[in-house]
Amino acid sequence: MIKDPETYEELIRYKKCVDLTAHYVLSQEKVDFIYNFLTTYPKALIEGNKDSLVLSVTDHTEIQPTIMPAMCTDKNIDGVKVTNTAFVLIPHYTPPSSSGYYGGSSSGGTSSNNNNNNNNNNNNR
Amino acid sequence: MDYKFIHLLYVPTMACNMGCKYCYLEDNTIDEATKYKSLETLEYAVEKFKNSNVIPFNISLHGGEVTTLSKEDFHDLIKYISDYYNENTQIITDAGFKIGSPHIKTNMYNLKEHIETIKEFSVSISGSLDLPLSLHDEYRVTKGNQKTLQRILENIELLKDIPNKKKVSATIFKEHFEHLDEIVEDIKFLHKNTCLDMNDFNFMIGFDYNSNGILHHITEDEQVELYKRMHKEFDGTDLDYGVNGPWFDEFGPTYCTNCDNCGEKFFLLEKNGDIYSCVRGQKNPDYYYGNIYENSVEEILTTAKNKIFINHNKQPLNEECTKCGYLYLCKTGCPFVKNTYNSSKSYTCKLQQEMYKDRNLLKDEYNDEFVYGYVCKMRLEDKEKFVPDKKENEYSSLKELIEQDEGLKYIYDSESFVLKVDGQEYHLASQITKKSREIIYITPETKIEIWMKKHLIEEMCEYPENNSLYMMLLSGNLVTYGDENRTKQRHIATHQVYKGVLDNGNSNEEYYIYDIKSMIDNYKSEYSSDKPNNLFFTTSALRDYHYIKQKNNAYYHIQAINLPFQNIEFYYLDKEIKND
Numbered sequence: 001m002i003k004d005p006e007t008y009e010e011l012i013r014y015k016k017c018v019d020l021t022a023h024y025v026l027s028q029e030k031v032d033f034i035y036n037f038l039t040t041y042p043k044a045l046i047e048g049n050k051d052s053l054v055l056s057v058t059d060h061t062e063i064q065p066t067i068m069p070a071m072c073t074d075k076n077i078d079g080v081k082v083t084n085t086a087f088v089l090i091p092h093y094t095p096p097s098s099s100g101y102y103g104g105s106s107s108g109g110t111s112s113n114n115n116n117n118n119n120n121n122n123n124n125r
Numbered sequence: 126m127d128y129k130f131i132h133l134l135y136v137p138t139m140a141c142n143m144g145c146k147y148c149y150l151e152d153n154t155i156d157e158a159t160k161y162k163s164l165e166t167l168e169y170a171v172e173k174f175k176n177s178n179v180i181p182f183n184i185s186l187h188g189g190e191v192t193t194l195s196k197e198d199f200h201d202l203i204k205y206i207s208d209y210y211n212e213n214t215q216i217i218t219d220a221g222f223k224i225g226s227p228h229i230k231t232n233m234y235n236l237k238e239h240i241e242t243i244k245e246f247s248v249s250i251s252g253s254l255d256l257p258l259s260l261h262d263e264y265r266v267t268k269g270n271q272k273t274l275q276r277i278l279e280n281i282e283l284l285k286d287i288p289n290k291k292k293v294s295a296t297i298f299k300e301h302f303e304h305l306d307e308i309v310e311d312i313k314f315l316h317k318n319t320c321l322d323m324n325d326f327n328f329m330i331g332f333d334y335n336s337n338g339i340l341h342h343i344t345e346d347e348q349v350e351l352y353k354r355m356h357k358e359f360d361g362t363d364l365d366y367g368v369n370g371p372w373f374d375e376f377g378p379t380y381c382t383n384c385d386n387c388g389e390k391f392f393l394l395e396k397n398g399d400i401y402s403c404v405r406g407q408k409n410p411d412y413y414y415g416n417i418y419e420n421s422v423e424e425i426l427t428t429a430k431n432k433i434f435i436n437h438n439k440q441p442l443n444e445e446c447t448k449c450g451y452l453y454l455c456k457t458g459c460p461f462v463k464n465t466y467n468s469s470k471s472y473t474c475k476l477q478q479e480m481y482k483d484r485n486l487l488k489d490e491y492n493d494e495f496v497y498g499y500v501c502k503m504r505l506e507d508k509e510k511f512v513p514d515k516k517e518n519e520y521s522s523l524k525e526l527i528e529q530d531e532g533l534k535y536i537y538d539s540e541s542f543v544l545k546v547d548g549q550e551y552h553l554a555s556q557i558t559k560k561s562r563e564i565i566y567i568t569p570e571t572k573i574e575i576w577m578k579k580h581l582i583e584e585m586c587e588y589p590e591n592n593s594l595y596m597m598l599l600s601g602n603l604v605t606y607g608d609e610n611r612t613k614q615r616h617i618a619t620h621q622v623y624k625g626v627l628d629n630g631n632s633n634e635e636y637y638i639y640d641i642k643s644m645i646d647n648y649k650s651e652y653s654s655d656k657p658n659n660l661f662f663t664t665s666a667l668r669d670y671h672y673i674k675q676k677n678n679a680y681y682h683i684q685a686i687n688l689p690f691q692n693i694e695f696y697y698l699d700k701e702i703k704n705d
Contacts (some may be wrong), residue, residue, distance in 0.1 A: 009570040067431040079508045089562040090508045095494050
């Protein structure tokens with residue numbers, strides 16, 4: 001559990017985590033992890049998609065991003081970006097009905113084939 | 126029941142009877158010590174997957190070399206897969222997949238050993254040859270460096286009376302590419318003189334990273350040359366179907382390399398229970414998804430999806446890919462190859478574009494929308510940069526109206542007002558036109574100033590002395606009011622600061638600088654604590670100009686119905702309030 005914020009810096013960080021829960025389903029454990037991540041890394045970057053949050057550190061490619069499964073429950077947004085200095089919501093883009101926008105649901109690779117170097121099995125196509 | 130369907134490639138042995146000089150497994154082609162038997166692991170994995178509602182719609186065998194298994198082990202594995210398909214036909218076909226025969230990938234050197242099992246279950250064969258055939262014995266040799274071609278051709282002959290699917294593929298390096306004439310002749314030879322229907326054949330592009338420097342990758346231009354040469358030779362012949370289909374399908378949109386995230390669908394299982402992405406990622410920790418004996422299915426699926434996401438993001442999204450119009454088909458290609466070659470594009474980009482063109486696969490008319498959807502799902506790039514512009518209406522768009530009007534630009538640009546919060550600058554833009562909502566957090570300790578371009582005080586204004594910096598504070602709390610019963614953010618306060626005050630206050634050459642901390646603090650009890658509050662900036666003259674424009678221009682009215690002025694959203698955090 002996060003201890004009660006004692007400084008305004010901690011309070012802002014805490015509030016950002018609370019605000020994330022307005023858009024994503026997050027357990028207390030995950031909220032604590034995000035809070036600690038922001039505390040540990042001044043250049044922490046948290047980017048939300050439709051079903052996950054990606055936690056990375058800007059300018060530190062040696063730190064592998066952490067992907068946290070988290071369902072976005074806010075249909076009004078397509079994503080979110082949180083840093084120690086910013087909280088940004090990306091409003092949902094509503095495409096014209098005739099467009100090819102895939103809304104993030106297509107996974108491509110529609111064939112039943114796995115095809116790799118030295119692997120081309122197309123027996124159930 | 127909600128099932129997830131996967132493609133499962135099973136490696137029952139790492140052993141191989143050959144020592145091909147460009148083998149991707151390099152020195153790993155010896156059977157690894159494990160307490161598990163080959164059938165045991167496959168049975169365990171399939172059962173465990175099924176218990177989690179994960180259904181392999183295809184189970185294919187890969188090596189090592191599967192024909193190095195004992196006759197009994199090979200037979201039992203094939204029988205298990207055949208029985209699995211029979212027992213699960215309904216569930217697999219209901220999901221739109223076809224049921225095939227058990228399928229193996231093989232070097233065909235030891236095929237004779239298992240011919241009875243192949244007959245019994247009509248095993249589908251995918252074999253490997255080098256083209257031109259004259260190079261086969263140079264690179265595809267036994268571990269004792271013995272030639273293999275003659276025996277393989279004899280084994281192919283054994284398949285002639287079996288009604289199974291049988292095909293071969295050839296991996297092309299620069300050394301092979303230099304013999305295109307021979308390749309053409311050898312394809313014709315195999316088609317005419319063996320039981321292989323060479324329509325069902327495919328090319329693969331070789332990778333030099335695992336050829337010990339012996340073989341070399343062909344360039345993208347050479348790939349296109351290969352493709353065009355094959356079309357020149359075989360279009361309109363009895364191999365027309367092949368050259369326009371299976372020969373190059375590997376590089377088309379239906380294969381794993383063109384998935385958004387192949388980790389959602391494709392898995393390679395080893396006899397010891399280890400699960401990797403595929404043969405390319407085999408033995409590579411970045412493509413290791415876990416062990417079927419040690420990890421839960423959920424853990425494996427999550428790891429797979431996450432690792433592929435991370436691997437795709439090791440290279441930045443190529444700007445050309447965002448503009449090419451074919452991203453919807455290619456998805457930037459295989460992450461393993463991209464990272465191996467430090468490239469952000471598919472290694473067969475040019476070849477793919479040729480294929481798309483020839484196969485009448487059109488560029489995406491709504492590419493910007495697809496790119497945005499792709500970025501939202503698969504990329505770490507800033508989404509905001511990819512939000513598409515709104516499509517044109519039948520009437521003038523807001524963007525056009527702004528461009529055509531001398532005064533409106535000051536209401537919508539992102540240069541007129543800059544908010545400085547504890548030294549950090551926020552270039553404020555109109556809430557109607559901006560593509561993201563930035564929320565700031567203000568406390569009693571926050572220093573906050575608004576910087577307004579000096580010339581604004583004179584814009585659209587006959588008497589600047591009567592003009593003012595015009596600030597509107599709105600609460601995040603909503604209220605329904607007015608004749609139209611609209612639900613809006615509740616107004617808290619409007620502050621106007623007239624020219625004289627601005628002139629006498631802080632400024633620099635370009636901006637009036639006005640401290641708004643006390644104004645913000647004054648209304649702290651009015652702010653919403655759980656919905657962002659809003660602060661708008663304009664001048665009183667520009668505000669009037671906006672409403673006059675709304676009255677005079679219906680197209681403007683309907684597109685700028687909400688407050689269009691430059692704004693910032695904020696929370697006000699006060700420790701006293703929190704403790705209450």
